[in-house]
Amino acid sequence: xxxxxxxLLALALVAAACGNDDATPNGDGTTTSGxxxxxxxxxxxxxxxxxxxxxxxxxxATTGIAVNVLxxxxxxxxxxxxxxxREHPQADVVFGIDNTYLGKALAADVFAVDEHDVTALAPDLxxxxxxxxxxxxDYGDVCLNYDIAWFAAEGLEPPDALSDLVDPAYExxxxxxxxxxxxxxxxxxxxxxxxxxxxxxxxxxxxxxxVLVVSGWEEAYTVEFSGGGGGGARPIVVSYASSxxxxxxxxxxxxxxxxxxxxxxxxxRQVEYAGxxxxxxxxxxxxxxxxxxxxxxxxxxxxxxxxVFPARVDTPLPDVFERFALHASAPVTIDAATIDAExxxxxxxxTEIVLS
Amino acid sequence: xxxxxRLALALVPAAFGVxxVAWPLAAIFRxxxxxxxxxxxxxxxxxxxxxxxxxLVRFTIGQAVASTLLTLVVGIPAAWALSRTWRGAGLARAxxxxxxxxxxxxxxxAFRHWLDRGTLAIVLAHAVFNVAVVVRVVGxxxxxxxxEVDEAARVLGATPSRAFLTTTLPRxxxxxxxxxxxxxxxxxxxxxxxxxxxxxxxxxxETEIARVARQLQFDRAAALxxxxxxxxxxVLALAARLGTVRGIDRFDPSPRRGRPxxxxxxxxxxxVLVVTPLTMLADRVARxxxxxxxAGIASLAADDTALAIRPLDSLFVSxxxxxxxxxxxxxxxxxxxxxxxxxxxxxxxxxxxxxVVPLGVSAVTIGYGYLVTFDEPxxxxxAHWYIVPLAHxxxxxxxVVRATVPALRAVDPALREVAATLGARPLRVWFDVDRPxxxxxxxxxxxxxxxxxxxxxxxxxxxxxxxxxxxxxxxxRLLGRPGERNQQAAFALALVLGCVTALVVFVADALGRPRRxxxx
Numbered sequence: 104x105x106x107x108x109x110x111l112l113a114l115a116l117v118a119a120a121c122g123n124d125d126a127t128p129n130g131d132g133t134t135t136s137g138x139x140x141x142x143x144x145x146x147x148x149x150x151x152x153x154x155x156x157x158x159x160x161x162x163x164a165t166t167g168i169a170v171n172v173l174x175x176x177x178x179x180x181x182x183x184x185x186x187x188x189r190e191h192p193q194a195d196v197v198f199g200i201d202n203t204y205l206g207k208a209l210a211a212d213v214f215a216v217d218e219h220d221v222t223a224l225a226p227d228l229x230x231x232x233x234x235x236x237x238x239x240x241d242y243g244d245v246c247l248n249y250d251i252a253w254f255a256a257e258g259l260e261p262p263d264a265l266s267d268l269v270d271p272a273y274e275x276x277x278x279x280x281x282x283x284x285x286x287x288x289x290x291x292x293x294x295x296x297x298x299x300x301x302x303x304x305x306x307x308x309x310x311x312x313x314v315l316v317v318s319g320w321e322e323a324y325t326v327e328f329s330g331g332g333g334g335g336a337r338p339i340v341v342s343y344a345s346s347x348x349x350x351x352x353x354x355x356x357x358x359x360x361x362x363x364x365x366x367x368x369x370x371x372r373q374v375e376y377a378g379x380x381x382x383x384x385x386x387x388x389x390x391x392x393x394x395x396x397x398x399x400x401x402x403x404x405x406x407x408x409x410x411v412f413p414a415r416v417d418t419p420l421p422d423v424f425e426r427f428a429l430h431a432s433a434p435v436t437i438d439a440a441t442i443d444a445e446x447x448x449x450x451x452x453x454t455e456i457v458l459s
Numbered sequence: 460x461x462x463x464x465r466l467a468l469a470l471v472p473a474a475f476g477v478x479x480v481a482w483p484l485a486a487i488f489r490x491x492x493x494x495x496x497x498x499x500x501x502x503x504x505x506x507x508x509x510x511x512x513x514x515l516v517r518f519t520i521g522q523a524v525a526s527t528l529l530t531l532v533v534g535i536p537a538a539w540a541l542s543r544t545w546r547g548a549g550l551a552r553a554x555x556x557x558x559x560x561x562x563x564x565x566x567x568x569a570f571r572h573w574l575d576r577g578t579l580a581i582v583l584a585h586a587v588f589n590v591a592v593v594v595r596v597v598g599x600x601x602x603x604x605x606x607e608v609d610e611a612a613r614v615l616g617a618t619p620s621r622a623f624l625t626t627t628l629p630r631x632x633x634x635x636x637x638x639x640x641x642x643x644x645x646x647x648x649x650x651x652x653x654x655x656x657x658x659x660x661x662x663x664x665e666t667e668i669a670r671v672a673r674q675l676q677f678d679r680a681a682a683l684x685x686x687x688x689x690x691x692x693x694v695l696a697l698a699a700r701l702g703t704v705r706g707i708d709r710f711d712p713s714p715r716r717g718r719p720x721x722x723x724x725x726x727x728x729x730x731v732l733v734v735t736p737l738t739m740l741a742d743r744v745a746r747x748x749x750x751x752x753x754a755g756i757a758s759l760a761a762d763d764t765a766l767a768i769r770p771l772d773s774l775f776v777s778x779x780x781x782x783x784x785x786x787x788x789x790x791x792x793x794x795x796x797x798x799x800x801x802x803x804x805x806x807x808x809x810x811x812x813x814x815v816v817p818l819g820v821s822a823v824t825i826g827y828g829y830l831v832t833f834d835e836p837x838x839x840x841x842a843h844w845y846i847v848p849l850a851h852x853x854x855x856x857x858x859v860v861r862a863t864v865p866a867l868r869a870v871d872p873a874l875r876e877v878a879a880t881l882g883a884r885p886l887r888v889w890f891d892v893d894r895p896x897x898x899x900x901x902x903x904x905x906x907x908x909x910x911x912x913x914x915x916x917x918x919x920x921x922x923x924x925x926x927x928x929x930x931x932x933x934x935x936r937l938l939g940r941p942g943e944r945n946q947q948a949a950f951a952l953a954l955v956l957g958c959v960t961a962l963v964v965f966v967a968d969a970l971g972r973p974r975r976x977x978x979x
Contacts, residue, residue: 147923150936153767175923179673184830184923186675191834193841193923207675281659283670316659318666321938325946326571326655332946333568346941353765353942355747355754363941408767410940447674458660 142388143169147194147380149181150174153408158400168388170395178204178286178375185380186211195383196392198240202374203289206443209236215379217390224397224414228374231438237378240396243411244344244431245290245373247277247366250330253338262339265298265369269308277339278315278327281458283450285319286373291341292453293442294371297435306456316457330363344370344429345410351423352407361427370431375411464885469798469810472856475791476813478838479853483828484684484820490831491681502678503685516686519647519663522578526585526646527639533586534593535635537729541594542601543717551726552598553965555733556591556907557957560914561740562934563651565953569736570656580656585649587736589642590729591907596641596862599903600634603866603896606715633865636701641861643694644818648687650917669823677827684824691819695812737957743950747943758948759955765940766933770952773933774959777913780929781963784851784912789905791852792859796901797889799860800867815857825850826921844926847919848912855908862904866897902971906964913960930956 152174163169173194175181182204185197189211200208208214214236221229221238228239247262254261262268268277280288292302299305315337317323324331328340330350347361354362377396379389395401402413406424413420420428492498506512541552558566566584574580604627612622650665657666664683671679744755758764759771766773795814799807817825829850833840840846870893878888915931928936930952937949 150928150932151939153765171925173923173925174928176920180921181923183673183675183827184921187827187830188834191839193834284654284673318654318657321935322567322655324941325938326568331941332943333571335571342941349765349941350943353940353944355943355947450674 141167142385143171144196144385144388144392145171145173145194146392147173147175147181147185147197149178149199150176151409152199153404154401155404155408158404161400162395166388166391166395168391170392182208185213189213189381192380192382194380195385195389196377196379198375198377198396200237200376200378201286202372202376202437202439203286203293203442203446205237205376205439206441206446208378209233209439210443213378213380215381215383215386215389217379217386217393219390219393219397221397223416225416227436228414237376238393238397239374239414240377241402241405241409241411241414242372242374244370244429244434245287245294245341246344246370246429246431247291247368248324248328248330248340248342248346249364249366250328250338251362251364253329261364262366263368264366265295265305268314268339269305269312271312273312273339275313275315276337277309277312278317278323278335278337279341280320280323281316281318282453287320287341287343289446289450290371290373291369292449293437294369294435296445296449297437298369303452303456306453310457314457343410344431345406345424347427347429348406348423349410351427365429367429367432370429370434372431372434372436374414465798465801466806468794469806472791472795472798472814473810475787475853475856476810476816479849480817480820480825481813483825483832484816485828486832487677487684487824487828488681491677491679494678499678503682506679506682506686512683512686515662515664515667516690518661519665520690522581522585522663523643523646523649525578525582526589527643529582529586530589530593530642531635531639533728533732534590534638535597536725537590538594538597539601540717540722540725542598543715543722545716545719545722549965549968550961551730552594552968553961554737555594555729556910556964557961558587558733558736559589559591559907559910560931560956560960561736561953562914562931562938563655565740565934565950566736567652567655569739574656576656576658576661578661581649581652581661583732584652584656585642585646587732588652589645590733591910592641592645592858593635593638594729595903595907596638596865596900597631597634599862599900600631600865600869602899603869604630630869632701633868636698637861637865640694640698640815641818641858644691644815644857647690647694647819648821650822665821665823668821672823672827680821680824680827684821687820687824688816691816692812694819695815699808740950740954740957744947744954747947754944755947755951758944759951761944761948764937764948765942765945766928766937766948768927770933770937770948771955772927773930773952774955776927777915777930777956778959780848780851781909781912783845783848784855785905785909785967787849787852788855788859788908788911789901792856792904792908793863793901795856795860796863796867796897797893800864811860814860817853818857822917823921825853826918829918829922841922844924846922847924847929850919850922851912851915852908855911858907858911859901859904862907863897863901866900867893870896899971902967905971906967909963909967910960913956913963 159170175184178199178201181197182200185192185208216235219234219238221234224239228242249261259272262273267273279291282289282292295305296302315327317327323340324342325333327335327337329335329338344365346363347365350361350363351358377393379386379393383389397415399418402415402418405411405413406421541548566587570580570584608626609622612626617625648665650669653661653663653666664687668680668683745751747755760769762769764770795810799811829841833846874892875888878892883891915929934949934952937945
């Protein structure tokens with residue numbers, strides 16, 4: 104009898120696992136297409152990509168093109184993926200390669216050439232860019248964040264410049280990400296090469312001021328940062344200028360004002376791009392998907408979906424974004440080719456200075 | 460079973476091992492060491508000769524040995540306690556398996572409350588994760604030991620400790636060596652624990668491979684993977700020497716009890732180690748701001764977290780993956796165990812090696828290997844959801860093999876001979892003699908395969924996939940966004956994932972319990 108119950112229990116688990124087919128299409132999407140849909144475009148994106156189903160459905164209804172989203176890990180992994188799979192790309196369109204990785208992808212020649220209409224996008228995002236290969240979709244600033252309550256309780260002024268971090272008064276307060284394993288970590292390192300007079304000397308002083316280096320944003324923000332909910336001890340962290348609106352929207356209990364402040368100095372402007380992958384069997388349909396990513400219905404959803412700014416200039420921003428997200432006044436911007444040329448030496452030198 | 464029929468059985472696991480392990484590894488080696496078609500050995504030389512590699516190897520092996528020793532010290536007494544029959548033993552056995560599936564960031568958070576980053580935190584965390592391995596492998600073997608041997612020793616005047624050392628321990632040696640091997644491999648290739656609990660200067664070969672592969676330096680990644688393989692081969696050779704004692708006992712599934720005081724004493728260290736992070740997790744879910752709240756659990760069904768779908772949906776995806784992964788690992792691992800039972804050299808050794816490699820080799824390398832291997836027909840697996848459970852199975856198979864082989868080897872050959880003399884055909888002998896005797900150990904392995912899949916294996920994070928993410932990935936994405944509610948949902952999902960795992964393991968164990976008494 105007892106065995107029977109166990110067997111039934113096991114079967115129930117099986118049923119639960121399999122009965123979910125309709126709610127979560129996890130199988131091979133191509134089998135369901137064909138009859139109903141004329142074309143399916145595979146869109147490879149990083150794990151933070153969010154697109155409202157309604158916007159996608161609308162796009163499919165008007166164009167007859169179904170979009171099948173393939174979710175990868177972070178921007179770095181997605182870049183490696185398209186480079187490694189260059190001969191047999193898994194997707195038709197890639198979204199989410201940022202300016203710290205774009206140089207690598209361009210050098211590997213993974214993109215198909217096409218005319219893209221970029222007239223509606225912010226001119227400074229397009230300037231100098233090979234827009235026949237990639238288009239900017241969104242951007243955001245990597246900046247220092249601080250825990251407002253911590254500084255109030257300690258009676259210490261929150262930092263307002265990169266130079267504060269090497270001040271002895273701020274000793275042991277900062278946590279940063281390792282630039283060789285983390286995207287925001289690399290962005291911050293790049294910012295210091297332009298926003299401080301001598302970046303090597305700056306990092307030496309930062310190291311002597313007991314900066315903590317961890318491997319990724321999750322370890323930094325949710326474990327070590329005092330304002331990240333994980334009970335960490337350090338009140339300054341390298342994160343995003345859009346952390347405050349996220350902090351408000353996802354607060355519990357609800358708050359009207361963020362508990363996180365952003366330092367408007369030494370910010371690095373991260374731009375995320377989309378492009379058609381060379382080898383797609385339907386470049387026209389792929390081009391329509393790029394158009395969709397730049398269209399108003401998608402761009403309007405960008406701020407609250409991915410917590411970044413839309414590349415399209417006339418896009419209205421949601422109130423919470425308007426009020427709490429920092430739009431860095433003078434962010435560091437470096438073009439992709441320069442980053443690609445500098446990256447390896449920069450990482451090696453940084454590792455020597457900070458980790459050895 | 461005849462020699463040739465066992466060889467035929469070996470074909471399935473061999474094919475699986477070649478496709479899921481050897482081929483992807485070879486693809487990365489080719490890309491890294493022979494990018495233009497001709498072998499270049501400079502990167503190998505450079506990596507082997509560098510001081511950094513030497514210090515990485517030293518630290519990697521050192522922390523893995525320390526983790527293995529601590530896990531054995533804590534796990535072996537617990538394995539004994541859980542091999543006895545008492546009310547609640549099944550539940551306790553299921554509970555010690557739970558940490559195994561918890562995302563490392565979650566366990567890392569728990570540890571950071573009491574410990575600074577560093578080697579001590581790493582070793583302790585490895586023990587938390589791996590105590591389940593020892594309890595399951597050694598416990599299953601212990602439950603099958605014939606108590607009459609001990610009793611005979613005692614009757615002949617041996618003290619309890621002497622009886623243990625001279626009769627029990629030798630018979631457990633193969634199981635302990637197997638558990639130690641698996642623990643060592645898991646600690647050796649550990650990635651998440653090192654990144655969460657290691658200091659900035661703490662690196663292992665695996666974290667270094669991840670770092671250089673991220674920069675697309677596959678020459679260095681391949682060279683470091685070779686370093687991995689050399690260590691794995693050496694450890695396997697050592698484990699084979701330790702584990703070659705022939706089973707001398709019969710399996711006796713009759714229940715045996717232990718004195719409650721002894722049981723409690725044996726079990727306490729393991730339970731403290733395992734339950735502490737679980738308590739922290741449960742507390743974080745139930746009292747998110749220091750006061751009781753249902754917000755954490757409610758967030759599982761909310762669709763307004765950063766995940767944009769209900770976190771709970773990811774659990775069903777995980778269960779489906781686990782179901783397929785467990786079935787594949789059970790079939791492949793079971794066949795492999797039967798095939799290598801009597802083969803200690805030649806092809807059998809090769810097959811054993813091939814099937815243990817995924818435990819000891821870089822998940823990052825295998826993951827990139829999948830990307831470049833399964834990218835065109837007829838094996839364009841990367842586009843299909845079942846690449847994920849297949850990858851889980853590749854990691855779980857060695858565990859099924861390691862758990863089952865000692866039990867099969869412990870079956871008294873005389874039993875088989877008796878059955879054969881009585882006219883049973885080889886298949887019948889296997890079905891009536893080997894199968895029931897090894898069922899418990901096999902179930903221990905299969906239950907663990909489910910746990911491995913539910914906890915997700917690192918290589919799959921390098922593959923892009925469509926549809927709902929599995930639970931570990933959902934937890935990762937939730938923790939990747941600022942905001943309290945995302946974190947609440949992440950912790951609640953981790954807790955539920957742990958509970959589901961305990962249930963699955965409990966059911967697998969119960970199904971593996973022998974149906975009828977088998978006596979010689």
